[in-house]
Amino acid sequence: MNSLLLLVLLPLSALSLTPPISYLPLQPVTINTNTKINIIPTFPLGSAVYTPGESVTLSIFEPRYRKMYDHILLNGSRRFIVPQTITDPTTGEKKVSEYAPVLYLDELKDVSGKTGDQVKYLCSHSCVGIARIAGVKRLSQPGQDEWMECYAEVLPEEVITVEDAVDLTAIRSHYKKLVDLQHTTTSSVRFTKDSVNTLALAPGREEGSLWSTVRLWSRFKDQYASNLEREIQESLQIKILDHLKELNQENTASINFESLPDNLKKEVLEVERRVREECAPIYEESNRFLQVCLQMSYGERVKEVCGRIEEEVRLGEGRVMLSNIIGGGGGNGGAEGGERKDEEGFQ
Numbered sequence: 001m002n003s004l005l006l007l008v009l010l011p012l013s014a015l016s017l018t019p020p021i022s023y024l025p026l027q028p029v030t031i032n033t034n035t036k037i038n039i040i041p042t043f044p045l046g047s048a049v050y051t052p053g054e055s056v057t058l059s060i061f062e063p064r065y066r067k068m069y070d071h072i073l074l075n076g077s078r079r080f081i082v083p084q085t086i087t088d089p090t091t092g093e094k095k096v097s098e099y100a101p102v103l104y105l106d107e108l109k110d111v112s113g114k115t116g117d118q119v120k121y122l123c124s125h126s127c128v129g130i131a132r133i134a135g136v137k138r139l140s141q142p143g144q145d146e147w148m149e150c151y152a153e154v155l156p157e158e159v160i161t162v163e164d165a166v167d168l169t170a171i172r173s174h175y176k177k178l179v180d181l182q183h184t185t186t187s188s189v190r191f192t193k194d195s196v197n198t199l200a201l202a203p204g205r206e207e208g209s210l211w212s213t214v215r216l217w218s219r220f221k222d223q224y225a226s227n228l229e230r231e232i233q234e235s236l237q238i239k240i241l242d243h244l245k246e247l248n249q250e251n252t253a254s255i256n257f258e259s260l261p262d263n264l265k266k267e268v269l270e271v272e273r274r275v276r277e278e279c280a281p282i283y284e285e286s287n288r289f290l291q292v293c294l295q296m297s298y299g300e301r302v303k304e305v306c307g308r309i310e311e312e313v314r315l316g317e318g319r320v321m322l323s324n325i326i327g328g329g330g331g332n333g334g335a336e337g338g339e340r341k342d343e344e345g346f347q
Helices: 063-074 168-184 210-246 262-294 298-327
Strands: 023-025 037-042 055-060 079-081 085-087 094-097 099-110 121-138 148-154
Touching: 023 121, 037 063, 037 121, 055 063, 063 079, 063 099, 063 121, 079 121, 094 121, 099 148, 099 262, 168 298, 210 262, 210 298, 262 298
Parallel strands: 037 079
Antiparallel strands: 023 094, 037 148, 055 121, 079 099, 085 094, 099 121, 121 148
16 A cells, blocks of 8 residues: 555545634633643733744743743643634734643743843744643732633644545645646745645644645745735835825835825725735635644644645636636736745745
8 A cells, every 4th residue: 555545545526614612711710630621821922822842932032921930830731722813803802722732841041131131031942742721720910910821721732543644645635736737827925846845734743744735835825825915915005105206205204194195095995904804714715724723733734734725726727717718829818927936935
């Protein structure tokens, strides 16, 4: 049997819809600890999501988190969790993600002397796993001495089961189709051709595991959104510069919106609307993808990544078809891709 097959083959048509992110109320509860559930220091960073195998650098300045780092050094654990926190747009209720990355402190530098004590510690971490939160033990607010704590279980390394088995050969085939399509259409952001042979799909949490591809895909979508945002803003920037030149103010460091002529005000508002409606959802979905992957099994993550690759292929094929209809061929969609190879695996 091909080494890229794990146990049994599941058809790619068996892809399920992306599940919702699982959240818990952000309010203290009392839970009995046991051999699995422990009290773990918690450092919520809003919408930030980290994944196993990732390196994370944080600057620590708040007194409560300075004390948290002193605590994890003193007790030798050197670890804490970083759940995502949100405010429910419907109810206004504050919530915390049920699944959170576990960060391990690799190195701590006291930089208070260099920063005038504005930043106390510069810390390097490794994301070493995933924890499932059972509830919040203690909340914390800015200005308080105590840090947040949660009741949580650090999940063990995954054991691949029959249900998790997928056909990795087929997934690589879909990825190759996407890369070939991107290079045919000279997309503004595209994966390198070399990445076809190095696509990481292995189980586990180390370098070269599926988590590397999860991060790669998220950065690809972020870069796509960033390029789109730049394209939307480009023509407006040129018009504003031309306006300032007419006023001999091209070296002005800042511009007051109210000082702009009405036609440029309208364009500024239109650009803001387009960025909000076209770019922001891409960034948000990229972040959501990372958080959803934290609560999935290996097999579910593989199918989730594969589903997104297939969706991107369909979108690319649609762009080619539209370009051929409008432009009479060529299929470049009006975008010329750069030739610089990005170390992340895309150009």
